[in-house]
Amino acid sequence: MTVSTIGSLKRNPSSKRAIVGSIMTGISALCLIFTVIPLFAVLYFVIIQGFSRLNTNLFTQLPPPPGLSDGGIANALIGTLVVVGLATIIAVPIGVLAAVYLSEFSGNNKLALGIRFATNVLSGVPSIIAGVFAFGLLVSTRIVGFSSVAGGVALAVLMLPTIIRTTDEALKIVPQEVRWAALGVGAYNYQAVIKIVLPAALPGIVTGVTLGIARAAGETAPLIFTALFSNFWPNVSFQGLLEPIATLSVLVYNFAILPFKPQQELAWAGSLILVFLVLATSVIARFATRKQVY
Numbered sequence: 001m002t003v004s005t006i007g008s009l010k011r012n013p014s015s016k017r018a019i020v021g022s023i024m025t026g027i028s029a030l031c032l033i034f035t036v037i038p039l040f041a042v043l044y045f046v047i048i049q050g051f052s053r054l055n056t057n058l059f060t061q062l063p064p065p066p067g068l069s070d071g072g073i074a075n076a077l078i079g080t081l082v083v084v085g086l087a088t089i090i091a092v093p094i095g096v097l098a099a100v101y102l103s104e105f106s107g108n109n110k111l112a113l114g115i116r117f118a119t120n121v122l123s124g125v126p127s128i129i130a131g132v133f134a135f136g137l138l139v140s141t142r143i144v145g146f147s148s149v150a151g152g153v154a155l156a157v158l159m160l161p162t163i164i165r166t167t168d169e170a171l172k173i174v175p176q177e178v179r180w181a182a183l184g185v186g187a188y189n190y191q192a193v194i195k196i197v198l199p200a201a202l203p204g205i206v207t208g209v210t211l212g213i214a215r216a217a218g219e220t221a222p223l224i225f226t227a228l229f230s231n232f233w234p235n236v237s238f239q240g241l242l243e244p245i246a247t248l249s250v251l252v253y254n255f256a257i258l259p260f261k262p263q264q265e266l267a268w269a270g271s272l273i274l275v276f277l278v279l280a281t282s283v284i285a286r287f288a289t290r291k292q293v294y
Helices: 016-053 054-059 074-105 111-121 127-139 148-173 176-184 189-200 204-215 223-225 248-256 260-289
Strands: none
Touching: 016 260, 054 074, 074 111, 074 148, 074 189, 074 204, 074 248, 074 260, 111 148, 127 148, 127 223, 148 223, 176 189, 176 223, 189 204, 204 260, 223 248, 248 260
């Protein structure tokens, strides 16, 4: 038997395998650059256009009438927080409980397969369809009309697939031995899920929630059909939740098409804040996944 020397293990840069590997590495790096360039181009353009409009008035005042300068987008900021908060309150319990059923109690029966298929289909549905659905369900029927609640329902429909899929995958990552250990010491199945499995899968669940919030915060079409818009301060009382409300995405859409420069500047500033919110939620999701599930 011949013993290979260390010298024979050295990489030969002129070999066919090394050349093909270098070419494929270069192609992958080029694709990475082409992927990153649009992201940085959008960030650069939004920052250049919107940063000059950032001031105290932007976060404390109402939008100015068409053609007038000054003013801010404070009502849209508050409205976005209200609508996205309502969507989160609606979507998180439903999404997490649905994922718990799929992963822990369904046994992969036909109902579970149907739910997973419907979730995958719903994740690809255009956002405007969610807006039309909420419009037909709540607005046109006069159940709540144009309001924060209708907007929250529309955004919750968009958040559900992300929350269900990420929570389902997070629960599957938890080792089966953890469940057996809990059952072995006398815990009921629901006790093992609530006290052992869910805490272990919490980082993945938080990731799904934050990604869902990031998608919902930037949607415009569903809110045009449901929350509409308002130039006044949001009323955060129960009665106020049943009234039209301003949101950042709709404000950007409305002001971007106006022929007045002050409103266009506010639209760019609103775009910058929206991008920052999406980046912030993505960073939170990234930090949440740093904790290992075991």
